[in-house]
Amino acid sequence: GFVTSNPDNRFITKVLQKGDVFVFPVGLVHFQQNVGNGYAVAIAGLSSQNPGAITIANAVFGANPPIPGDILAKAFQVDKSVGREVEREIGERSERERECVCFGEDEEFKLIKMSSKFIILSFVALTFACLAYAYEPKPLQDFCVADPNTSVKVNGLVCKDLKQVQAEDFFFSGLHLRGNTSNAVGSRVNPVFATQLPGLNTLGISMVRIDYAPWGLNPPHTHPRATEILTVIEGTLKVGFVTSNPDNRFITKVLQKGDVFVFPVGLVHFQQNVGNGYAVAIAALSSQNPGAITIGNAVFGANPSIPGDILAKAFQVDKSVVDQLQL
Numbered sequence: 579g580f581v582t583s584n585p586d587n588r589f590i591t592k593v594l595q596k597g598d599v600f601v602f603p604v605g606l607v608h609f610q611q612n613v614g615n616g617y618a619v620a621i622a623g624l625s626s627q628n629p630g631a632i633t634i635a636n637a638v639f640g641a642n643p644p645i646p647g648d649i650l651a652k653a654f655q656v657d658k659s660v661g662r663e664v665e666r667e668i669g670e671r672s673e674r675e676r677e678c679v680c681f682g683e684d685e686e687f688k689l690i691k692m693s694s695k696f697i698i699l700s701f702v703a704l705t706f707a708c709l710a711y712a713y714e715p716k717p718l719q720d721f722c723v724a725d726p727n728t729s730v731k732v733n734g735l736v737c738k739d740l741k742q743v744q745a746e747d748f749f750f751s752g753l754h755l756r757g758n759t760s761n762a763v764g765s766r767v768n769p770v771f772a773t774q775l776p777g778l779n780t781l782g783i784s785m786v787r788i789d790y791a792p793w794g795l796n797p798p799h800t801h802p803r804a805t806e807i808l809t810v811i812e813g814t815l816k817v818g819f820v821t822s823n824p825d826n827r828f829i830t831k832v833l834q835k836g837d838v839f840v841f842p843v844g845l846v847h848f849q850q851n852v853g854n855g856y857a858v859a860i861a862a863l864s865s866q867n868p869g870a871i872t873i874g875n876a877v878f879g880a881n882p883s884i885p886g887d888i889l890a891k892a893f894q895v896d897k898s899v900v901d902q903l904q905l
Contacts, residue, residue: 579884580608581876583802583869589880605802605844605869607634607876611888630822630844634877635893637820637846638798639664641828645798645818649850653797654874655762660902664895717780723747724776734866735772735779748777753860757789764794764851772866784866788859790815790851797872798848804868806841806861808849810834813857819847846873878903 579591580602593613594600602608604625612618638645644665651658723743724735738747750770757766768787772778784804788796790813808817810833818830819841832852833839841847843864851857877884883904890897 580606581871581880581884582606583871584799584875587872587875587880589882589884605800605871607871607873609884609888609892632800632820632822632844632846633826634846634873635664636823636826638873639893641820641826643828645820645828645848649795649848650798652763652795653848654878654903656902660899663899664893664903721748721777722780724772724779726773726776735776737779738776748775750775753785753787756856756858757787759789759791759794759856763797764791765789765796765849767796767870771868778866780866782865783862784868785860785862788849788861790849790857790859792851792854792856794851794857796849797874798846799870799872800844800846801841801863801865801868801870802844804863804865805843806847806863806868807838808841808859808861809838810836811858811860813851813855814853815857815859816850816852817841817848819845821845874903 579589582588582590583606592600610620638650647658647662647665651660654660721743722735722737725738726735728736730736753768753770755768757768759766766789768789769784770778770786771784775784778784788808790796812835814835815833816830817833817839818828821827821829822845831839849859877889878900886897886900886904889900889904893900
């Protein structure tokens, strides 16, 4: 199964038999589980010479050094003790138990023998520029302003009649307005995507304003279709991202007003206001519709829910812990 991106976080699942084929869209959280009493084997094709793999449990709870517990507690809306229990269990697993797919320095694809009912819960991040073009090809005209009135569905948005295009199609007003941060995590993202600014259609770029209450958090998430470059307009932000398997290295930095930081496409990342005042950031993304997958929502808040036994085995914890984490 796999889980769609925010806001729906829809869990789409299927039981496959010998000879069946299933596709996992780029960047979405997905897994496979052997539901038989014997061994199972699958062959998969991936659209990259080095697709990368991010196992959610390892990236979020097994980062090196660890993501601070207060950040995870706020992101998952649980007590810090729950996060520590998961981190302890993840840390105690050996590399063999923890890694089902790895890419060594020689980029040789290595498979570790899977026991029956072994679970792969991974996030595949495709990072090559040529793949970005596959999703958002270079424009074949000056522009293709999105037509919100058409019922035709395409990969992107249908172009508006050139004769009807006006300056307003390339204009958006509102990034000067503070977002409402009165929510559980204390942050608000105001997007400027092709749906808000039709002139962005086919141009492969967008931006957002992010507001943070004091100590507010933009919780760990990914953008399956975009790299993000962020600059701090006001306040002080702690930011970071986690590299893919097998290292799951946590790279973090404290940013001041005017500082810039980049989050590579598809990697789990976050921002936290570490000041007592409000903070503001502006970020540009390399897609007109970058998508967002908030890890807590996708894994523990999927609709319908990912079965508890699958999550318990993936995170190597008791099912009661999963019950606390599921939203």
